[in-house]
Amino acid sequence: MKIQFLGTGSAFSMKNYHPNLLIEEEGKRLLIDAGGDVRFALRDIGLSSNDVDSVYITHLHSDxxxxMEYIAFTTYFxxxxxxxxxxxxxxxxEDLWSHSLKGGLQSVQGKVLNIYDYFNVNALNHNGFFQWQGIEFHLRSSIHVYNGFSTIPTFGLIMHSKTGKKIFLTSDTQFTPDHLKESYNFADIIxxxxxxxxxxSEVHAHYDDLRTLPAEIKSKxxxxxxxxxxxDNFDEWQAKAQADGFKGFIKKGEIFEA
Incomplete structure (x- = not known):
């Protein structure tokens, strides 16, 4: 399983792309999230939406x-x-369609469409899983935003590669080590x-808080x-992260084999 980091930046980064992954296995490609930069990120590695077979969405922020409108239209036509x-x-x-995509995608010349016209939708249960190319992906919820009334979750993944490695993608999350402890301990790579x-921002785990995690977690x-x-200062930050016990920061375009 090849994992390529299409972007590694925050939502408002001007010098990076959005934090999206491309997973490749036996000639097929699964996109993990499709932020607004994704067409450029794919172009930079010689691909387009037509090279993407499947998409997994963690949550509904624009990064x-x-x-997704780009993916939908360019594959539909x-x-x-x-x-x-x-x-x-x-x-x-429902929220992905009604609150995010419907305004741009519902109407084409002579037709009214819905999300099922653009995608084969596989709606997953809480703590459920799906299989893609013989790889298992298990959903793991993270706490991202509390709006005063309810918690807005994201749904990260634990990926079980064919080599036996277990990779935990937290997706966007606050610093909640107790909530994520089981997944942290289970994974080989985080x-x-x-x-x-x-x-x-209080809705993302901050570096200074992550530094306080146990060494055996940070090392993954x-x-x-x-x-x-x-x-702007990647080498300096990388040296700092590794001195603090992390594996390190990932660069845009980096490839990881699992």
Whole structure:
């Protein structure tokens, strides 16, 4: 299983792309999130939406779904390909369509469409899983935003590669080590949301908080979803992260074999 980091930046990064992954196995490609930068990120590695077979969506912020209209239209109007498969938690499907995609995708010349016209939708249960190319992907919820009335979750993944490695993608998450402890301990590799801004958003795990984690957890962590200050001084930040016990920061375009 080849994992390529299409982007590793925060939502508002100007020097990086959105934190999206491309997983490749036996000639097929699964996109993990499709932010607004995804068409450029794919172009930079010589691909386009027509090279993507399936998409998994973790949650509904634009750095994770802002490119879904691009994926939908460019595949729908390509007569030479089938609809991509869309995997996401079942509670996201209606909001993804009604609150995010419907305005742009509902109407085409002579037709009224819905999400099922664009994608083969596989709506997943809480703590459910799906199989793709013989690889198992298990959903793991993370706490991202509390709006005063309810918690807005994201749905990360534990990926079981064919080599036996277990990779935990937290997706966007607050610093909640007790909530994520089981997944942290279970995984061989952790792809961790890491805010590096001097001004905390409180909805992303901040580097200074992640530093306090046990050494055995930090040593498995690859850090991404960071601000442009890391891009500006990558070598300095990388040395700092490794001195603090992390595996390190991931660069845009980096490839990881699992």
């Amino acid at each position: 994770h779904i802002g490119g 390509n007569p030479n390909r089938e609809k991509p498969t869309l995997y996401c938690h079942k509670i996201l499907v 792809i961790e949301d890491c805010e590096t801004s001097p001004f905390r 962590m690859l850090l991404w979803h960071y601000q442009d200050n890391v891009v």
